[in-house]
Amino acid sequence: MATTATTKAGRFGGRQRSRTYSLERLERRAGLLFALPALAGFVLFILIPMVCVLLLSLYKVDLMTYTFEFKQFQYYDKMLHDADFWKSVRNTLEYMLIYVPLTLALGIGMALILNSRMRARGLVRTFFIVPYITTYVATLVVWNVFLHPTEGPVNTLLMSLGVDNPPQYMVDTHWALPMLALIGAWKDVGYHCILFLAALQGVSRDYYEAADIDGANRFQRFRQITLPLISPTSFYLLLITIIGGLQAFYQMALLTKGGPAFSTTTLTYHIYRSAFEFYNFSYASAVGMFLFVLTLALIAINWFAQKKWVFYQ
Amino acid sequence: MVRKWGLLAVSIVLASSLAACGGKNDNGGEGAASKPAETTSGSKGETVTLKFLNISEYLDSAEFKEFLDRFEAKYPNIKVDPVSVPHEQYINKRNIMLASGEQVDLIWGNGVEQFDAINKGFLMPLDDVAQEVGIDMSKDFGDFKPDKDGKHYRFPIQQNNWMLYYNKKVFDDAGVPYPDPKVPMTWDEMAEVAQKITNTSGKDKVYGMFYNNWGMYFYGYGSQLNEGKFYTDDGMANIDAPEFKRSLEWMNDVMNVRKAAMPIAEYIQNNTDFLSYWNGGYGMVVGAQWYAQLAATKKDQYPRDWKAGIAPMPVPTEMAGKHMNWSNIDSLAVPKNSKHAKEALILAREYVADYTLGAGALPMYTKVSKDQYFADLAEALKDDDITLEQVTYLFGGDPDVINVEEKPVLGAPQEYESTFLDIVSQYYTGAMTVDDVLKSVKTKVDAAIVEQSKQ
Known part of the structure; x- marks a missing residue:
C-alpha cells in the first residue's frame, strides 16, 4: 500500500513537475518573443556595427572596390604613436573633468530648489527643462551669439565693467574647451534635474522628521539622509554623464571644428575628422575601439566603486 | 537546446557581419578600378542615370536647370541626378560619399580636394575614356599637365583668375x-x-x-x-x-x-x-x-x-x-567605382563647353570661343562701368x-x-x-x- 501510495505520489509529482516544466518553457518562449524586437535592434544596430568597427580597425579598406588588406594591429600602433590622439584623449578628460561634476552638481542643486516649497514651481521647472528639449543646433547658435567676442552680451557686460580685453572664447585655446563643457552641462542639466527631483520626492519625510528630533542641521540631513537615499539615481546619472562626456561632439562640430589649434578636438571629433575629413576609416575605427574600451573601463570602475556609496533600499 | 539555438544565432550573426564587412565584390577589385567600365548602355538604347555631385552655388542656378534641359534633350539616354551641397558643407559630404563607396559618377572639386582624392586612390584615370568621347586630355585644355604617373584624373573646368x-x-x-x-x-x-x-x-x-x-x-x-x-x-x-x-x-x-x-x-x-x-x-x-x-x-x-x-x-x-x-583649377572627376564613366565624361564635356561658359566662367576647354565669353561678361558688368578690355x-x-x-x-x-x-x-x-x-x-x-x- 505504502509502495502504491509512493508510486502514485511519484506519478502525481512527476506530472506536476512536467506541467511546471512546460509552463516554464512557455514562459521562457513568451519572454524571448517579447525580448526579440529589442534583441534584433541590438544585433542590427549595435552588435553588427561594433563587429564591423573592430574588423575595420584591423584592415585597410577600400569600399569603392570592396578590397580588404589585413593590417594586424598597425592602426592601433599608429594611434598610440600619434600626438594628436593623445591630445584628444587629454582634451576629452579635461572636458569630462568640467562637464561631469558640473552637470551633476547643478542637476542636484536645481532639484533641491524645485523640491522645496516655492512659488511658481511649475514655471521654474519648465525653464530648467527647456535647454534639454531644445535642439542642439538652436542652442549652439544662441550660445555663439551670447559669447561673440565684440557684440555678445557677455563681453559687452565685461567691457562695461572695465575689462579691456575680455576673452575671445571660441578662438582662445584656454577658453574654448571649458566653454564647450559649460554649454554641454547647461544643455543636459534639465534631464538630471528631473531625475534627481523624482528621486528626492521618493524619500520619505519620516527620515527627516526623525533627524529633526535628533537635532540634525540642514547640511547633516542632506549628507546623511538625502544623498544616501538618492544614491541609486546619482549612480545612474553619473554613468550616463560619463558616457555623454566621452561622446561629446555637437559643440565641437558646430562651434569650433575641433580648434583652435586642436584645443577642442575630443576623441569623438578626432574619430570624425580622421574618417570624414582625411578618409582614414581604419585609423578612426581603431580610435573608436579605444573609446569603447575607455568607456567600459570607466563604467567598470564606477560599477565596483558603487558598493561603497550606493544604497539600495 | 535554447543554448544551442542561441549559439547558432550568434554564429550566424557574426558570420554575416564578417561577410558584410569583409566581402569582396567580384565585379570590383584593383583591375576594375584601373580600367574604366565598358559603357554600352547608350548604344543599346538603355537610359543611364548619372549622379552628379557639385556645390549648390553651381547646381541650384537657373542656368544649370536650363543647361540640364538642353543636355537631356541632346542625350535622351542620359539622365542627370544632381546632388547639390552648400559650399561650406561640401567637403564633408563629398568625403563621406567617396569613402563609403557610394555610387557617384561625376564630382566637382578644387585642386586640394581632387588631389587628395587622387592620392587616396578614389578617382579613375580619364585619358582612355576621354578619347572615346572625342577629347584629348593632353591637348584640349591648353597647358594642362598629367596629375599623377603620367595620367590625367581631373577634367578641368576653369582656372581661377584672381x-x-x-x-x-x-x-x-x-x-x-x-x-x-x-x-x-x-x-x-x-x-x-x-x-x-x-x-x-x-x-x-x-x-x-x-x-x-x-x-x-x-x-x-x-x-x-x-x-x-x-x-x-x-x-x-x-x-x-x-x-x-x-x-x-x-x-x-x-x-x-x-x-x-x-x-x-x-x-x-x-x-x-x-x-x-x-x-x-x-x-x-x-x-x-x-x-x-x-x-x-x-x-x-x-x-x-x-x-x-x-x-x-x-x-x-x-x-x-x-x-x-x-x-588653381576647379575640375570634375570620375570616382573609380562609377559604372558610367563614358556618359559621365560626356556630361563633363558639355558642362564645361555649355554650362560653365553660359554661367559666366571661362572654361579651359580650348574648343569654345573666348571672345563671346568676354563680351557676355562685359555686358553683364556694364552697369559697374567695367569695360570689355x-x-x-x-x-x-x-x-x-x-x-x-x-x-x-x-x-x-x-x-x-x-x-x-x-x-x-x-x-x-x-x-x-x-x-x-x-x-x-x-x-x-x-x-x-x-x-x-x-x-
Whole structure:
C-alpha cells in the first residue's frame, strides 16, 4: 500500500513537475518573443556595427572596390604613436573633468530648489527643462551669439565693467574647451534635474522628521539622509554623464571644428575628422575601439566603486 | 537546446557581419578600378542615370536647370541626378560619399580636394575614356599637365583668375582714388589704402579689406614671392619658408595693426560667408572669377546700391608692375567605382563647353570661343562701368599673366590646408608667434606626408 501510495505520489509529482516544466518553457518562449524586437535592434544596430568597427580597425579598406588588406594591429600602433590622439584623449578628460561634476552638481542643486516649497514651481521647472528639449543646433547658435567676442552680451557686460580685453572664447585655446563643457552641462542639466527631483520626492519625510528630533542641521540631513537615499539615481546619472562626456561632439562640430589649434578636438571629433575629413576609416575605427574600451573601463570602475556609496533600499 | 539555438544565432550573426564587412565584390577589385567600365548602355538604347555631385552655388542656378534641359534633350539616354551641397558643407559630404563607396559618377572639386582624392586612390584615370568621347586630355585644355604617373584624373573646368574687386562707394566716401585698372598695387600699397578707407566708428562698420578664412588669404602673398613653393625639394612642407612668414605678417599688419580687416575671432564666430563681401560693408577683396559669376552679375540675389570695380591682384614689391595670378583649377572627376564613366565624361564635356561658359566662367576647354565669353561678361558688368578690355585682361585673356600655385596640392593637401587653418588663428589672436605657428604647422604636415607615403 505504502509502495502504491509512493508510486502514485511519484506519478502525481512527476506530472506536476512536467506541467511546471512546460509552463516554464512557455514562459521562457513568451519572454524571448517579447525580448526579440529589442534583441534584433541590438544585433542590427549595435552588435553588427561594433563587429564591423573592430574588423575595420584591423584592415585597410577600400569600399569603392570592396578590397580588404589585413593590417594586424598597425592602426592601433599608429594611434598610440600619434600626438594628436593623445591630445584628444587629454582634451576629452579635461572636458569630462568640467562637464561631469558640473552637470551633476547643478542637476542636484536645481532639484533641491524645485523640491522645496516655492512659488511658481511649475514655471521654474519648465525653464530648467527647456535647454534639454531644445535642439542642439538652436542652442549652439544662441550660445555663439551670447559669447561673440565684440557684440555678445557677455563681453559687452565685461567691457562695461572695465575689462579691456575680455576673452575671445571660441578662438582662445584656454577658453574654448571649458566653454564647450559649460554649454554641454547647461544643455543636459534639465534631464538630471528631473531625475534627481523624482528621486528626492521618493524619500520619505519620516527620515527627516526623525533627524529633526535628533537635532540634525540642514547640511547633516542632506549628507546623511538625502544623498544616501538618492544614491541609486546619482549612480545612474553619473554613468550616463560619463558616457555623454566621452561622446561629446555637437559643440565641437558646430562651434569650433575641433580648434583652435586642436584645443577642442575630443576623441569623438578626432574619430570624425580622421574618417570624414582625411578618409582614414581604419585609423578612426581603431580610435573608436579605444573609446569603447575607455568607456567600459570607466563604467567598470564606477560599477565596483558603487558598493561603497550606493544604497539600495 | 535554447543554448544551442542561441549559439547558432550568434554564429550566424557574426558570420554575416564578417561577410558584410569583409566581402569582396567580384565585379570590383584593383583591375576594375584601373580600367574604366565598358559603357554600352547608350548604344543599346538603355537610359543611364548619372549622379552628379557639385556645390549648390553651381547646381541650384537657373542656368544649370536650363543647361540640364538642353543636355537631356541632346542625350535622351542620359539622365542627370544632381546632388547639390552648400559650399561650406561640401567637403564633408563629398568625403563621406567617396569613402563609403557610394555610387557617384561625376564630382566637382578644387585642386586640394581632387588631389587628395587622387592620392587616396578614389578617382579613375580619364585619358582612355576621354578619347572615346572625342577629347584629348593632353591637348584640349591648353597647358594642362598629367596629375599623377603620367595620367590625367581631373577634367578641368576653369582656372581661377584672381583679381582685386573694390567697392567704388567706399572709395568715394573716403575720398581715395580707385586702384589702377591695369597696374597692380603692391601688397603694402593695398594695406595703406585699406587703412584709409576703413571706417569702423559708425553704426555700420566699413572695413577696408575683406578676406576669407582660406589658406591663400594668409600665405598667398608668400606664394607669389617663391613661385608657389609649398613643398621642399624632398617633398616636405615648406610653410616655414621666410616668404610665407612675411605673408602672414602682412595680414597681421592689416588686421591687427592697421585694424583694416575684421579681427579673426569675430570673423570665425560670425560664421562669415565668402559672399559676405557683397553686402557692401567692405572696401576691397581679392577674389577670383567666381565673385563675378556668383554675385557681381547676380544683382537679383545680391542687390547693391554701389558699383563694383576690378583691378589686377596685388603683388609683392619685388614683382611690382607684373600681372600675377594664383593658379588653381576647379575640375570634375570620375570616382573609380562609377559604372558610367563614358556618359559621365560626356556630361563633363558639355558642362564645361555649355554650362560653365553660359554661367559666366571661362572654361579651359580650348574648343569654345573666348571672345563671346568676354563680351557676355562685359555686358553683364556694364552697369559697374567695367569695360570689355578690363574683362579680357583680368578674366583669362592676358597671355603674359604669371601663374603661381594657389594652394599646396601635392603631399597630404587636405591635412596641409586643414592644419594650417586650425593653427593660424592663434597668431592673429596673439596666442602664438608667427614662428611657432609655422613650425607647428610644418611638424604636423610633415608627419601627415610621411604617413601618407607609407600607404
